[in-house]
Amino acid sequence: MADVRLEKVSKTYEKHTVFHDLDLTAYDGECFTLLGPSGCGKTVIMRLIAGFEQPSSGSIFIGDTLVSSLEAGVHLPPESRRIGVVFQDYAVWPHKTVFDNVIYPLRIQKIPKDEAVRRTNAAIESVNLHGLENRLPYQLSGGQQQRVALARALVSNPGIMLLDEPLCNLDANLREEMRFEIKELQRTTGVTILYVTHDQEIALALSDRIAIMDDGGRIRQVGTPYEIFENPSDSYVYLFMGVSNFIPVRAENNQVYIEGTDQPLDDPPEDTMPAGRRFVAACRPTDVELTRNGAPVSGIVVRRNFLGPIIDYRVTIGGSEVRVQQGTREALERNLIFDEGEPCGVRFLALQWYDSDSSEERVQA
Ligand SMILES: Nc1ncnc2c1ncn2[C@@H]1O[C@H](COP(=O)(O)OP(=O)(O)OP(=O)(O)O)[C@@H](O)[C@H]1O
Numbered sequence: 001m002a003d004v005r006l007e008k009v010s011k012t013y014e015k016h017t018v019f020h021d022l023d024l025t026a027y028d029g030e031c032f033t034l035l036g037p038s039g040c041g042k043t044v045i046m047r048l049i050a051g052f053e054q055p056s057s058g059s060i061f062i063g064d065t066l067v068s069s070l071e072a073g074v075h076l077p078p079e080s081r082r083i084g085v086v087f088q089d090y091a092v093w094p095h096k097t098v099f100d101n102v103i104y105p106l107r108i109q110k111i112p113k114d115e116a117v118r119r120t121n122a123a124i125e126s127v128n129l130h131g132l133e134n135r136l137p138y139q140l141s142g143g144q145q146q147r148v149a150l151a152r153a154l155v156s157n158p159g160i161m162l163l164d165e166p167l168c169n170l171d172a173n174l175r176e177e178m179r180f181e182i183k184e185l186q187r188t189t190g191v192t193i194l195y196v197t198h199d200q201e202i203a204l205a206l207s208d209r210i211a212i213m214d215d216g217g218r219i220r221q222v223g224t225p226y227e228i229f230e231n232p233s234d235s236y237v238y239l240f241m242g243v244s245n246f247i248p249v250r251a252e253n254n255q256v257y258i259e260g261t262d263q264p265l266d267d268p269p270e271d272t273m274p275a276g277r278r279f280v281a282a283c284r285p286t287d288v289e290l291t292r293n294g295a296p297v298s299g300i301v302v303r304r305n306f307l308g309p310i311i312d313y314r315v316t317i318g319g320s321e322v323r324v325q326q327g328t329r330e331a332l333e334r335n336l337i338f339d340e341g342e343p344c345g346v347r348f349l350a351l352q353w354y355d356s357d358s359s360e361e362r363v364q365a
């Protein structure tokens with residue numbers, strides 16, 4: 001098993017630089033996820049690690065072995081890297097049975113027949129396809145085909161698995177089921193998994209650590225799912241991780257006021273703000289409460305949508321509109337259902353402070 005390490009890796013196609021001086025380490029045995037918008041370079045990173053392409057500059061290591069470096073003239077071919085790969089389109093061979101699909105890499109490696117059969121059966125077992133060995137792909141569901149691709153990647157006992165959106169073609173239930181199976185594979189085999197997705201929910205559920213990329217191919221933050229969700233390093237990451245309110249604020253007299261009002265917010269950042277400084281307070285709709293007494297901040301309900309278990313409000317405070325989500329049952333019990341046009345109080349339970357420009361670091365909190 002092995003770490004995967006990228007040091008100052010750049011990739012340029014003709015004039016288009018996908019990323020520049022990228023540093024990244026996935027530790028031995030962890031599930032490390034690249035999460036970022038379409039086109040940010042996730043698949044390119046996977047192709048470089050697999051060895052299907054060479055970086056334009058920089059080095060890639062697997063364990064202590066330098067596997068790619070144009071400068072050093074090193075390029076280990078894919079078959080020498082002990083990497084299993086499942087790419088976005090998970091192509092399984094349509095004319096081969098499940099068994100023949102999975103055993104294929106071992107035939108190429110000329111593994112003795114007995115051993116190859118034994119390992120193939122074990123791989124099929126590990127993805128719960130036992131009993132379907134003789135089916136052809138068209139006789140399988142999308143999720144089962146996906147598992148054939150996983151078994152085929154696993155059969156060579158790779159130290160590293162590269163999984164590029166392997167669940168993107170599945171319905172929600174199957175996606176959840178496969179998520180558990182991938183986690184289980186990681187646990188039972190100890191394989192290092194590099195996982196690519198643009199789905200935050202999958203990333204949070206599956207990963208030991210996540211790297212958030214932006215569309216310029218930069219890594220904005222690396223951390224555990226909890227760190228990324230609870231402590232986003234900038235407003236880009238904050239926004240990427242869920243529905244967000246960004247409320248423009250200004251600093252004055254060691255207080256932080258909502259723009260367009262003289263209403264201060266509780267618990268301003270500890271650092272004294274230079275007077276007149278403008279930035280944003282960020283919060284999730286579920287981290288805001290409405291109150292009856294107009295305190296601590298007063299606003300007006302402009303929209304109310306009943307969504308079953310929650311009520312979704314839009315509330316204006318000064319010139320800002322804030323989205324608020326309240327549990328329906330609790331709101332009913334506490335007489336906290338508001339009509340459109342009604343004044344209300346607003347309490348912010350978890351504010352984070354960021355510079356207005358999402359390319360900058362967070363304000364010290
Ligand atoms: N062979 C290539 N030649 C030129 N440009 C390429 C090549 N491969 C990828 N690119 C460009 O590199 C950028 C990153 O592509 P990549 O496939 O890594 O995106 P991604 O993050 O995987 O997106 P998605 O989530 O849509 O799969 C894109 O702008 C793409 O057009």
Ligand SMILES: [Mg+2]
Nearest residue numbers: 042043088164
């Ligand atoms: Mg991709």
